Amino acid sequence: MKLFEYRGKELFDKYGIMVPNGKLVNDENDFSDLKFPFVLKAQVPVGGRGKAGGIKSVENKKDAKEKLAQILGMDIKGFTVGKVLAEEKVGIKKELYMSIMLDRSKKTPLLMISGSGGMDIESVSDDQIFKAWINPFIGIQPFHIRGTISKLKLDKEEGKQVAKVLSKLYKMFREYDCELVEINPLIISSNGNVIALDSKVVINDDALYRHPDIIAENVELTPLEKEAKEKGIAFIQLDGNIGVIANGAGLTMATLDALTHYDGNAGVFLDLGGTDDPEKVMQAFELMKKAKPSVIFLNLFGGITKCDTVAKGVKAVITKEGIDCPVITRIKGMNEDAAKEILKDAGLITAATLQDAAKKSCELAGGA
């Protein structure tokens, strides 16, 4: 789960990493304990908000009031701004970059530091990024710091302060089950303090149960995706008009790919997982109906899951609630013949192969 900037900074503060003086503001009454000039920052779970006009400097109360009204409710890449962080300005001497993430290949935390802070790290040349992989059993050690921070052109005191921030950030990364913590920029202020001007923190969803202080806002999900998450269904909304229901993430992805092959576009990715529970199947279809696809493509492979049990669940939903779009089905595996009979009986179209089913779905959706 991606945290809003201000929530990330609350965690930084908890670990003793300095952040600018600031607070969330809703209206002019909230400005009273802030020193002008300050900055208003839209809280959205996507990058590029500066370019979209979501970050503005303000000089006085009138200016702040006007600009706050512009930012609140603004749309940034599909997200409506509901929260604005006001932060006092800090004089900047140097801008650095610091992050720790999980490296999938080495299976360890990867630390990255650069003297080129404030810009997109992907645009910084590789020889300007200093990396260290930290074995989780030894944790962060002085040699990691020598291998990274010492390569930056910092004076002795600055280096010491940045090293302290790094140790604190690593502690937070491990204790809060982070997938990513990024400070960009981490600045050295004109009076020598090391301050995190921004925060990007992603916490592993599967570990949220042990962090009751982190409120699951799921800000990056659509309303239907949120509903699905609460029901424990893997459901993703996409740009197209074909709703895909399959069992298993890999098979669902492969089904999406098959549609693209025939110039169709999936609008929903719904992975039933290993379930054949009629209640779950019913919930899945209800969610799918709410997404209003032009066609539903049901692709099942039965292994341990029996196709006919799933088919019974599907038939029950359709008989009970009706369905106002065509449903193409492709069924393979355990008890497939019985399943096909049940689905035909429910008035659904059954196709012999994945290719046939994908082609048919695309035709009916107006793609191919």
Added chain:
Amino acid sequence: MAIFVDNNSKVVVQGATGHQGVFHIGEMKSFGTKVVAGVTPGKAGQEVHKVPVFNDVSDAVDATGANTSLILVPARFAKDAVFEALDAGIKTVVVITENIPFHDSMEFVHYAKYNDAVLIGPNCPGIASPGKSKIGILPGSIFKEGNVGVASRSGTLTYEIVNSLKEKGLGQSTCVGLGGDPIIGTTFIDALDAFEKDKETKAVVLVGEIGGTAEEESAEHIIEYISKPVFAFIAGRTAPPGKRMGHAGAIIARGKGTAASKIEAFKKADVKLAKFPTDIADLVEQHS
């Protein structure tokens, strides 16, 4: 021969008395797996399909000589269960459990390495060497003994592919589900090395998906070290960046992990790629 599991695998199931444990102990036994023990704290003395249950793994190992563990415990107890198995001397650990915190997986993956143990998963369907042993939740009915090695990041998609191999008369030496998480123990490279050494395996099928760079790394490894023919399918060619596609590990992040990059890497390594999952069997048939 086969890789990682065979007739010598003596299995202890951790989480034996739960719904999954009871069901899959039965399934594994009918496949021919030597399930010698179950473990559930506080349930010593019970039996599941005539398999004795113990309170802890070291008791089970002492009494039965178990050398392989299947982990079916809930996510929040998984790390402890893996550590317990490794400390009891288990050398092959198969972790089925889904939704294990990544930091937990990171720790037990490193601890397994430190103990020279093979760790498969987490978030995987397990491993099967047809005619010998099946350790996990894969459906027994799709397999056939033979010479194709399969390694996959996926579950149902793997069953689909294995089933289509069987329909063409192509049996499997071993089919290993590596898991859909970003941090996993056994990787494509580990499986490729094992298949390369395995006399029974004549061809290898890799089932990859978006997220991470495991496919790209294995492609480089294939060029350098693998002489047997390799076939592949990559799922998620049309997945948008930044979305987790069902598996925790299936996400294009910071421009990395696209299907295009994986397909490109495999082409360079002369790996034959299938457009549809069921085409893999045709490709293997044509080239063998």
